Amino acid sequence: MLKIHGTYRSRAFRNIWLAKELGVPYEIVPVIQAYRLAARAPDIPTMNTRSPEFQRLNPAGQIPVIDDGGLILSESLAINLYLARKHGGPLAGETLAEEAQILRWSFWAATEIEAAALAVLIQSEADEDAGPALNAEATLRDKFPVLNQALSGSGWLVGGRFTVADLNVAEIVRYAVPALGLFNDNPAVKAWLAACQARPAFQELWAKRAQEPT
Numbered sequence: 001m002l003k004i005h006g007t008y009r010s011r012a013f014r015n016i017w018l019a020k021e022l023g024v025p026y027e028i029v030p031v032i033q034a035y036r037l038a039a040r041a042p043d044i045p046t047m048n049t050r051s052p053e054f055q056r057l058n059p060a061g062q063i064p065v066i067d068d069g070g071l072i073l074s075e076s077l078a079i080n081l082y083l084a085r086k087h088g089g090p091l092a093g094e095t096l097a098e099e100a101q102i103l104r105w106s107f108w109a110a111t112e113i114e115a116a117a118l119a120v121l122i123q124s125e126a127d128e129d130a131g132p133a134l135n136a137e138a139t140l141r142d143k144f145p146v147l148n149q150a151l152s153g154s155g156w157l158v159g160g161r162f163t164v165a166d167l168n169v170a171e172i173v174r175y176a177v178p179a180l181g182l183f184n185d186n187p188a189v190k191a192w193l194a195a196c197q198a199r200p201a202f203q204e205l206w207a208k209r210a211q212e213p214t
Contacts, residue, residue, distance in 0.1 A: 002026040002083075003067040005057065008209035011076040012064035014171045018080045018164060020201040022087045031063050077106050077168050084164040091164050101158045102165040105150075109169040116140050117175035124178035137179045147173070148186035155192055162196070170196040 002019060004026055006012025010033065019026040034050040047054060049061040058065045058074045065074045068086075073079050081103070084092040093099030119136035147169070154160035157169065170193055176182055183190040196202065 003029050005029045005031045005054065005065040005067070006063035007032055008205065008212045009214065010063050011171075013205065013209060014076045014168065015064050015066065015079050015083070017171070017202055017205055018083055018091070018167055020205060021091055021167070021199070022083065022089065024083065024087055031065075033063065034061070077110055080164050080168055081106065090161055091167070093163070094159065098159050098163075102163060105157050105165040106168040108146075109172040112143050113140065113169075114172045114175070116143075117172060120179050121175040121177075137176075137182065140176055140179065140182055141185075144182050144186045144189055148188045151188040151192045155188070155195065162199070166192070166196055 002024055004012055004015050004019065006015070006028070007030060008016065012028075016026070016028065030047060031051070031054050032048045034048045037048055049055075049058075049063060054065075055061055057067070057072055060074065062074065064076050064079060065072060066079050066083075068083075073082060084102075085099070093102050116136040116139040120140070123136070150157060156162055157165040173189065173193055174197070177193075183193070197206070
């Protein structure tokens with residue numbers, strides 16, 4: 001059985017969501033980020049990203065990591081691209097061209113969106129000056145129209161259907177949700193993210209995430 005090391009409140013959520021969409025049996029092995037240890041509630045598992053047992057799987061000390069029948073793989077987007085290709089179906093690329101587009105959008109979101117989107121999220125949760133968030137939002141204002149244009153046709157990124165590209169990109173774009181103006185100014189992005197998050201698999205897992213101790 002596929003083992004996913006991490007928690008719902010981490011990038012492992014991306015892999016859990018995809019496994020659920022694919023109908024792949026999986027086991028979550030709870031591993032928390034080491035920085036959370038100081039505020040650890042009694043019911044949060046003690047295995048963390050600095051634990052020797054975990055670092056034997058990923059010396060970089062980051063979650064998620066999967067163990068798929070002995071294949072140890074880290075990096076959440078790489079894991080998702082692997083799982084989609086292995087298990088196929090409508091979430092995977094049906095042609096080489098579709099696979100290329102899935103790679104393109106996944107890498108684009110990771111390099112062009114994630115850092116700024118995370119800055120928006122972190123600032124929204126901190127009681128500090130909003131300057132960094134405003135700078136990050138300004139960066140995203142140059143990026144969101146690219147995504148908005150791509151979604152203005154079928155409403156999906158590749159092949160006119162929900163694929164792993166949508167899942168990967170949606171999981172990055174959601175960090176920027178506190179910047180409501182970005183989504184109001186890019187209605188295709190707003191509608192697409194809502195459609196991604198309305199999927200039953202996401203709804204079920206997001207509820208479990210909400211129950212997980214912070």
